[in-house]
Amino acid sequence: MAAGAARLTHPESGAAFPPPPLDARPIDRDAWIAAFRTVREETERRAAPLSPEDQQIQSMEDASPTKWHRAHTTWFFEQFLLGDHQPGYRLFDERLHYLFNSYYVQAGPRQPRFMRGMITRPTAQETAAYRAHVDRAVSVWLREAADEALARALPILEIGLYHEQQHQELMLTDILHAFAQNPLDPVYDARWSLPAAQASAGQSALKRGITQIGYDGHGFAFDNESPRHDVLMLEARIDRGLVTNRDWLAFMEDGGYARPELWLNDGWVALQREGWEAPGYWRREADGWSTMSLAGRKPVDPAAPAAHVSYYEADAYARWAGRDLPTEAEWEVAARDGLIDDAFGLVWQWTRSAYGPYPGYRPVPGALGEYNGKFMSNQYVLRGSSVATAQGHARVGYRNFFYPHQRWQFTGLRLADAGS
Amino acid sequence: MAAGAARLTHPESGAAFPPPPLDARPIDRDAWIAAFRTVREETERRAAPLSPEDQQIQSMEDASPTKWHRAHTTWFFEQFLLGDHQPGYRLFDERLHYLFNSYYVQAGPRQPRFMRGMITRPTAQETAAYRAHVDRAVSVWLREAADEALARALPILEIGLYHEQQHQELMLTDILHAFAQNPLDPVYDARWSLPAAQASAGQSALKRGITQIGYDGHGFAFDNESPRHDVLMLEARIDRGLVTNRDWLAFMEDGGYARPELWLNDGWVALQREGWEAPGYWRREADGWSTMSLAGRKPVDPAAPAAHVSYYEADAYARWAGRDLPTEAEWEVAARDGLIDDAFGLVWQWTRSAYGPYPGYRPVPGALGEYNGKFMSNQYVLRGSSVATAQGHARVGYRNFFYPHQRWQFTGLRLADAGS
């Protein structure tokens, strides 16, 4: 699979991820330990530039504090791996269970989401101790557990790693949002930048016919990528490249944010409520537009892909251009067959597919069944990956999803001409 | 097309609807006049049981006053037919333009939706005069316009008739909602009842293969039913009949409204916010459940189809049953091929298809392009028709749509087992 080269600020720590396939025998305990350590360290590496104050705040209900991400990912292993699979495991602090459960109703009551920023204790330092406690326990277990027990629990460990990587992405998008509330324009990493798009120009043709999308059984996938199923592709065309800031400025200059006929009704309501007149974080300066970035406030780079646009904006842009957003099936087939560039590592790409279950989808039983399935309404699918996505996390079949008004993620778009 | 037999309270006035095909030549002016009169009279017939007070109120932002429906449908003809196509037409009162435009941004500013109930003047009686003025003008024009001019404008007349029929349905659902706010349980029509379901038991099989859905070019269709396009049907099964109140009571008794694992996340939020514990209008009585109906408050009839359920409830019910809602394509094919019963005339049926554009859909230019296209986000498609749907309005290809939390329409469900 031609997964995207992650282009993070710092080099990540290496090749230990992804871990071996679940069915590989004998179990390569060292490889699993290395994968676990790789992921856990990356979280701490992302938190390292942040002060205890930075790690504390929740700048909106959609976002979470850095410290919460660090603790919640730890809770995930404690709750679902150690608690369920390691007899005699002793909780670090039983009171943390309530605080760091995110949304698993079946795992018990939890701190209301919008109150995550109110929890000053445990501190960032105490959170580090919590992480170390769980890291030790998992490592010991990986070395000492019986083969059979290990085999039963490895799927939980594996989902925990991918889960933590998802939160690694949110750590960056959430702190960017938090910093954007501060008139001082704080800097997360002065060397950071969103790379310019690399695509060749032009379009690719998608051929008519029945093909399959969804999880093919190799490697890891979340449950929402299953079952693999037939889809009918109509003839269509898809752009090799992403929409850039240069393109977006043309849309703005043509009155894109002032012409209701270009917008979905709900989108126009959102535009008026939020006062949108440009992508998220953009600000009009004396000499052009600036945008807030992880390196602080910077001039908008015309060659970089448009980012921090909502689905509503992406849809309005496509209507203005007389074009369409691709469906998620079109995107997946195009990416699989090498028909598009910049699929990974820059910005997630909105599709025009509402997020719903694949035909015959059933969530897994128990609390982990809440992972994806219960969010299958009112959201849209995004494909690809972004500059903030962890190394080894991106996949052709990956289904990301957000509400159509949300734009604090690294979200952009590529255009298509709908099949017929 | 096996269109649904509408089962309205009173017999409607007859066979004058639908009008002749648009391309029929010579133009049968009498038939068009009869169709126009039929539709316009049905609106007044539905308003007749209501006092001026009843016609005044707007009981929530989603609903509109009866009087507003009567005036807005009239404005539609005045704005798009007489104003644009009848030279020298004199507006009844130019100030009504602002009041009775609904959501056509390109037709100018308008009374905010949530303020529709604030307009006491024109009164119900003055609204009747407005209707008579426009009726006369349209009738004269239908008799006297030159053939060519008539031919150009007939598509507008036709859409105006279907538009008014849509509002006829809303008149009933909106007044039911308004009456449900009144502890006196007012009666719209004492003879009214939601008929019991007529379906045979059992399921039908849907065969795998490529087929087409959407508007086939015969008769009338809204723009959102085009273009007709290929779809891949997977093997699936669909129930012949609707879910009934008896079924729904079993869901309730099994804790359906108290088990979050059965619900979409947004649905559970809606349930808690609204305090749902039964379908809309249901109330727990000493000896069972009652529901508010157009005949006043009545005991729940176990044999009647479940009605006034939101998409969230329909989805939770399906999950509880280990089943699926059908896609809109599955529904359309099943209805077309006679594989289901009670498709029309009882309750609209939620599908699991998010409301979006058919591949290649483009709205028509101008204000009428706002009719359907701009609502294509965050809503779900319903198929069939309801007991409140006007005679001649239902079609196999008809795409109705509402937000997943809404339940003041006559909305129910049938189950399927998703294709694979």
Added chain:
Amino acid sequence: MAAGAARLTHPESGAAFPPPPLDARPIDRDAWIAAFRTVREETERRAAPLSPEDQQIQSMEDASPTKWHRAHTTWFFEQFLLGDHQPGYRLFDERLHYLFNSYYVQAGPRQPRFMRGMITRPTAQETAAYRAHVDRAVSVWLREAADEALARALPILEIGLYHEQQHQELMLTDILHAFAQNPLDPVYDARWSLPAAQASAGQSALKRGITQIGYDGHGFAFDNESPRHDVLMLEARIDRGLVTNRDWLAFMEDGGYARPELWLNDGWVALQREGWEAPGYWRREADGWSTMSLAGRKPVDPAAPAAHVSYYEADAYARWAGRDLPTEAEWEVAARDGLIDDAFGLVWQWTRSAYGPYPGYRPVPGALGEYNGKFMSNQYVLRGSSVATAQGHARVGYRNFFYPHQRWQFTGLRLADAGS
């Protein structure tokens, strides 16, 4: 007492009000019947220009439908007079109890205030029947009850009459607000106007010393006017006349609505939230300002008293002028001693006194104790009366009260220089 000559649109029906003193013996039954009839007829006279639709709507939570006022005042007699004092009285319709109780918690549950406009049945016509039923019952009782029983209940009858007069004022202010929501600017009475102020210019001096304010035991008074008590008057000055629109325009031209330093903090918040830039109902026209009135939209009359201003605006105006609003004691003493003009019949006058209990005040026991006492927080006292006040209702000691942001009443101001 130099009570204000009410200047209503139509002449009221005469001299039958107020009724005889409660302790007059023998009880003059005819006089009580005449007073009752006078008040009840005035309510109907005020409703007469209004269509059933006009009488239906509630244009904001603070206002109530005309029909509701007609029914609620009737319920008051039914609940507190007939129900409690006339053995064997048969309720017109027991279901109305819930609908037309306003805020008497001890009289049982009631229709939520903001839902008063949702009640289309009983209709305006049925409400007239309700009124007639109660009118008959009260009249018969006034003729036939034993002297002793009558004497016990006359205080309730008397408060019911004054209560109904309060609602007569609200009927006019509420319909004015409702009509102001309608772009058609409906007319309640084409001959209506707010009279120009009649005051002589200049100020009166208030002398230092101890005096008494509050109910002196003669005639009727609400419980909040008791107990009569000593107050210390400081030396002060008070204007003979009211602030006029001409004055107010000078305030506006001097940036009155744009200078936060002139405003209370809560007032500035209200100004920004509501978008105030002029008194209520004012609108900028090509050639000056218009205001909505009971005679429809009219040019602002510079000589008329400023009206529809909130306490916050009155306070800001006084600060701008380097002056003060009077206290309620200053106002009462000045009115009693003839030191001011236009005290009655034009606009209520904001005082700088927060509405609270007089020293030693205790509400009467039972539901009628909720009449005034429970509102003694967060409101300000207004004194005098307005053009909408019923004939015979105004008194020197009358304590009206509203929240400081409210301005749909006929509320204005006169200035003073605070005592010291």
Added chain:
Amino acid sequence: MAAGAARLTHPESGAAFPPPPLDARPIDRDAWIAAFRTVREETERRAAPLSPEDQQIQSMEDASPTKWHRAHTTWFFEQFLLGDHQPGYRLFDERLHYLFNSYYVQAGPRQPRFMRGMITRPTAQETAAYRAHVDRAVSVWLREAADEALARALPILEIGLYHEQQHQELMLTDILHAFAQNPLDPVYDARWSLPAAQASAGQSALKRGITQIGYDGHGFAFDNESPRHDVLMLEARIDRGLVTNRDWLAFMEDGGYARPELWLNDGWVALQREGWEAPGYWRREADGWSTMSLAGRKPVDPAAPAAHVSYYEADAYARWAGRDLPTEAEWEVAARDGLIDDAFGLVWQWTRSAYGPYPGYRPVPGALGEYNGKFMSNQYVLRGSSVATAQGHARVGYRNFFYPHQRWQFTGLRLADAGS
């Protein structure tokens, strides 16, 4: 003046406060420096037990982060003292001006109040540097400024000290509120407790007559305590002691929170909206009630004064007891004449006086005129001081004020029988 002995957790640093009278000559520069240092050190002493995370959060709009209090009090000296009075003073960082202005409209735009918790930079440590910078500049200026310049600016320095002491109280009440949101019940100071009341039982009589209240010209006072003016005292009685938790439990057991007839209308609305069933921070435990305190969660002490009650609750309690709250004049005279105990150092005491201007009050010109005057609506006066009040801050004439629904301060009550 028998000012209250502050009973803070730790001993404060001594006798250097208050500073010398403003008109003392020669100016005792050392005494002023000592007073300045005393106040500034007390702020840091109160912040010392708190982690950077604790200092970061704003747990509701009414509260502010510890760090913000530390920075805002510093800004106050920088803005009003150094900026206006020390030529050539160089701002620590000009961007902080926007962040740490609280509500001084005339001092320019500022960070919205509800967003104070979003500012992670400057960090707590950088805030310490800001404080040190300003401390040095003020100390140097106090040593080196010319006598005349110093004399002109000392009133600003003095108000700045009292201003900072006000924020010292808020630092404790705000962190208590923040900690109360955390299920872990964090501890600010394990040795802290609210002392038991010390009062003798019984009542004192207040004699009828004219007396004066307000600032008598000696020592410091805020502008809202002027002008001193005559008031008429009616005969009344006032309790020597405070209402205790034991008293409050009796109120609760008698249905105090369930009987609307005991409550102001706005108070009952607040009770229902907030779900009040006990004072703030109380929680029902298996064996009685606990309350959140600065020492963590503790059993309710029956002998301690009732605290964290709103005005609405205090008012309902008084009504239940058939008693009154005192007016602020009654309180001031009683405290001045030694007629009450526990006036200071336990809990602020609600009076029944709405917060308004004393007769003839005019705020000082300029931004400092916004200090008190613009809040004179919708709030109630509290008198005395609390366990959290800084040493040397309490005064007989002190007018504290809060909205009637607020209860996160150390607010309690004493009862009276209103004068007549």
